[in-house]
Amino acid sequence: MPSLTVDQITKLYRTGTEALSRVSFTVDPGTMLAVVGHNGAGKSTLLNIVSGLIRPTSGTVTTGTGRGRLMWAPQRTMVDWSLTVRQNIELVARLTHTPLSSVDRVLELLDLEKVCSRQAEYISGGQLQRVQIGRALVADAAVYVLDEPTAGLDPAAGELVMEHLRERAAAGATVLVSSHDLDAVERTASDLVLLDEGRLRAHLPIQEFVRRAGATMKVSVVFAEPMPESCPDRLATTLPPEWALETETDRTGLSVQVPLATGLRPVLAWLPPELEVLDLSAEKQSLRDVYLARYADRTPAPQTATVLK
Template sequence: MMRASGLTKKYGDKTVVDDLSFEVHPGTVTGFLGPNGAGKSTTMRMLLGLDAPTRGTATIGGRPYAAHPAPLTEVGALLEARSVHPGRTAHAHLTALALTHGIPRSRVDHVLDLAGLTEVARRRVKGFSLGMGQRLGIAAALLGDPATVILDEPVNGLDPEGVLWIRNLLKSLAAEGRTVLVSSHLMSEMALTADHLVIIGKGRLLADTTVDAFVREAGAGAVKVVTPSAAELAALLTGPSVTVTGDSPGTLTVRGCDSAHIGRTAAAHGIPLVELTPHTASLEQAFMDLTRDAVEYQATVRTPAQATARTSTQTGAQTSAQATALEGTSA
């Protein structure tokens, strides 16, 4: 089991991780999620003893990472796939790691095959693509046949076949009773891979729950309604305890009343209903809703209407400038 207890990390006046506590249990794939700048990488570095916490403790298998006599056989980690000497071959890199722990050479060949790198094992790493580098990093993480695996953005740079391979690999590791912690920005992939979620924002714990419970709670109390008379129905339903939002033309999300009340209201006013179902949130939408106030780097998103208005303004300005130039030429 992996445990973070009151982990805090400060750099000067900036608190990157703030009193963070959670546990990662064997037999499950735990997704470690958060917006950019949330403190995920710093937390992983503290779990692995690469960064010393300002306060708090981090243990894996009941002891700090550095206290394990043969850490590669206890914990396998991928934090930076490119942390390999570019002049070495994949086989030489893994062999050097194996020699530090007395790991047999047969294990090197095994993880190379597992990662799909057997054919390029004698090639220098500097010629590897991003995806090949990720595969080598994962092979290194599994070299010691560890009970605990920590992977930071393992699908980065992988093609669809590689993403599927990672998904099945993580599930198989958990099925073998290993402790698996994986971070990713791909919510669709986490929805297919993770059993449990630890979500942080601005260094603080926001959620520690199962994927199913998190998504279910995010969509609780909402009803999806599809009708050609969306505006009329929305006006009838909206009240002090009922909120109605328009997701797209003809589609409403209603919170604060159940399907039966919506159906009765529509029937009483002769409004046809095409669909009336409990709303199910996606993991991505649930994550966005939870972390909306914890995003450190907020981008500005223009709607299609704003983009059209901007284009019209630019076109008008360009036309005006051309007209002015023509007038000057005529003069």
Template sequence: MEKNSCKAAICVDHVSLKYYNGVYGIRDISVALNKGELIALIGANGAGKSTFLNVLCGLLQPTEGDIYYDKKIIDVSTPFHQIGWSKQTHAIDWYLNVYDNVFFGARMSGMKKKEAKQRTLEVLELVGLLELKDRDVDALSGGQQQRVQIARALVHNASILILDEPTTGLDAQTSENLLNHLRERANDGVIVIVSSHDLNLVDAFCDKVLLLKEGKIVTFESKQQFLARYVDKEVLTIAYEGDLPPVAIQQLEEIAYFVENDHQIRLEIAREMQVGTIIRIIDPYVRVVDIKRDSPGLREAYLEVAREKGEVTQG
């Protein structure tokens, strides 16, 4: 995109980052991100997701290209209050307790003391740390320390929220509460970018999908467009008792992509396929206890793209 021609809130203009050894972390990325969007950043390990987020928030300077927010370049001089950033590894102040870690983030953004106190208590309650607010952070579990970092990213009501694997180490309820809050922030006009391997979770909340592979964009489109490629498929989940022999597994592999895990199989089947076709294969060997048939979600669509690109194998 030509400089200053992009009308979106964030304009990434042919951005690359080349390391000292000559390897590119990301390469020639151009993308426009609008206010009010929750974007799921997905890709295999090593795809360049964390590098892209570090460049996007100004922690790393791109080797080529520029990033604009409201037509101003984002770099290391970007005001702290504009970006709420939670990185994949912990970045907290170990000499402060839980409350002071978050309160310090609020004050650093320019928030007045009274407002900072109120906002600190609000986000600590959101992430489930209010009862632990006086505890030293080095006395917390890894998941609790992750919550402190997330609270620091959320406390100052930033215009851009960038979270790298925020649900790692979080329980299911806290993860859902967090994504609900991020969805609300996006509805209020904030740009929210979430990198996550928990595709089933972000599926329910995201507007757009940005898929990276080897530092390059494979696709960037609405979730509906991403999923529409696979409208002719369904996901069949079967729970069973017993053990599937190799002969049954081979027969399943011949007719559908499937994953077996802890006496449960998930199969991606053609929409017109009869469930009885699958049951006849496994019925002689196991007892079926539950069957569920769903439309494909973000996880299944991603796996399909990944298989097309040679990133995953069956099994």
């Protein structure tokens, strides 16, 4: 049973902006779902609706099976400025009847021990962001919703937070996290929701999204000795139409670009067996590569404008 069901959500702000348009998807327990899309795509609106902060104009959100709570870290800083770092996190622990030992664990995890008795007013932006994340992570929850938690964090802290979220999902929680750090998303999240101008463009496991978005793999081969003069032409005639071949001018090697879904085996089978391979490397396009190539300009070709499902 899904831990979260978003059904036909539309949000029309009073200013007339339609921030979300009939967005539907479900998320299973144990999923770390990354919500990605350009600035203004509707990520915060979606996460604020899921968290119950704002109401959709139409549609429904159902969380869990009635059990388990939802913890939330919004994009805008929401802390108690007059309280210390520790008190900020302790407050949430008390409100959620969480043992206070969890406060120490979160302070340690987010490297906040040194500033734990400082008032929130007097800490850095990155530290404030950590406090906010700490307030979301201090309690056990069925669903965690974090809106750009790694924005403003140093790279190591960002990595640590995403990795920790992955662990919470692996332990059975549902994690919704928006982020522009697509490399970290690819390393940690299992699934992706891509929003574009308030519309759901894709909801897929990340690796499938990367494959379906037309990612390629470049396989480079170095031969033990130069191939015979006629070989490059011969190779070109046996090249499948969707592959692209480049041979070194001195015929000591070649590289072939294939759809990621093709995999390595057909490439190896295509290489003439008489050529001894000295070195082989494969470079796969990442989520970031395909996103920048296909979705960043927000003017997709018509055939890509369908929801990848």
